[in-house]
Amino acid sequence: MTSAASTSEQGERNPRVSIIIPVYNGAATIERALKSVFDQTFTDYEVVVVDDGSTDDTPAVLAKYGDKLRVVRQANRGLPAARNAAIAASRGELLALIDHDDEWLPQKLEFAVAAMRADPGAALLYSDMIVVNEAGEEFRRSQIGSDTAHAPTMDEMLARIWPITPSTVVMRRDAFDRAGGFCEQLISAEDIHFWLLMREQGHFIYLPEKLVRFTYGQLFPKVLNRDIGPTAIVDLIRQRYGTRADGLVKDFIRHRVRMIANAGVIEMSRGNMEGARRCFVRVLKYDPRHVKSYMRIARTYLPAPIRRALGGKASRGG
Known part of the structure; x- marks a missing residue:
């Protein structure tokens, strides 16, 4: 040095x-x-x-x-x-x-x-x-x-x-x-x-x-291309800091769920149903109990008029 x-x-x-x-x-x-x-x-x-x-x-x-x-x-x-x-x-x-x-x-x-x-x-x-x-x-x-x-x-x-x-x-x-x-x-x-x-x-x-x-x-597709799932970083943090890092691990998963889900909602609003589905499926790798993602995946298969009739930000893609 x-x-x-x-x-x-x-x-x-x-x-x-x-x-x-x-x-x-x-x-x-x-x-x-x-x-x-x-x-x-x-x-x-x-x-x-x-x-x-x-x-x-x-x-x-x-x-x-x-x-x-x-x-x-x-x-x-x-x-x-x-x-x-x-x-x-x-x-x-x-x-x-x-x-x-x-x-x-x-x-x-x-x-x-x-x-x-x-x-x-x-x-x-x-x-x-x-x-x-x-x-x-x-x-x-x-x-x-x-x-x-x-x-x-x-x-x-x-x-x-x-x-x-x-x-x-x-x-x-x-x-x-x-x-x-x-x-x-x-x-x-x-x-x-x-x-x-x-x-x-x-x-x-x-x-x-x-x-x-x-x-x-723009979140999509970078949010997916640069994502390798929770295991790698969580394992590294756990190996080094153990249970001291419980809060960080939970916050990291919450943050990733929120960001990837938001990207999916944006893509759905733009009419990119395939991209939206990819985002919501990735969310479930972080949190398999994320009920909204299951519902949103189902919506991506609906015809545009039905999505619009359901209302909400995630239904506007045409």
Whole structure:
């Protein structure tokens, strides 16, 4: 581990911060994310992008930036593996995460680096955020409420999903190394698992400022494509924390049921009955007693006039 003021084996001074950007088919959004990075008031950083097997114009978009980026290309391996690969190719003391469809406000790094400097025992820092839709319009509240607007203890993180969003995070490289990186077998919910490992390495810092514009995109089909069911993450958490994590496990299952069911309702309202059925069937893998999903599956087989006659948000698809 080298400090930000040290030099590499080639005699180059290492940057204070390595900005880590995983991208897969992000040609439409990556330039917006990069602009927010280059607009930062804090400038002692490098930018490392991992193109995780994109099949769109992402490589051409990245090529326009020349040596302003360090680009790593690999076959598609998923978000956790892409983040790990970017971090392995980076040199900074601090690691700042941003996803390709999010944006930072200009003082994001300035505030984060100052807070980490002032508290050298902190392993990780995160902030509040503005939630926007794909058109860039603010459309829902931040998931951070008054009850979670503080840095969590480990007990709090084992009691429920703690609202930490990757693009708000800055962490110390040595803590990341001790935690062992993101679990590459978890193609979804890898962040929930990783934050627990990071909390073992030291306390967190919470900044109440809204320093990130987080894009809440279309749920379907991503909510299914990045879902491997409850077993993998639940088993990992149970193996490490046992019954201490009962609350987190229950909250995780509730959260997944709610999100996937919501995606199904939206697809039904759009007339995508096959997609809606897929969502409701997936819900039942998390909660076989979810009565509404059985009823909704039955509705997807009804003619459109009957669905409309039944009324309700989930019956409007035509």
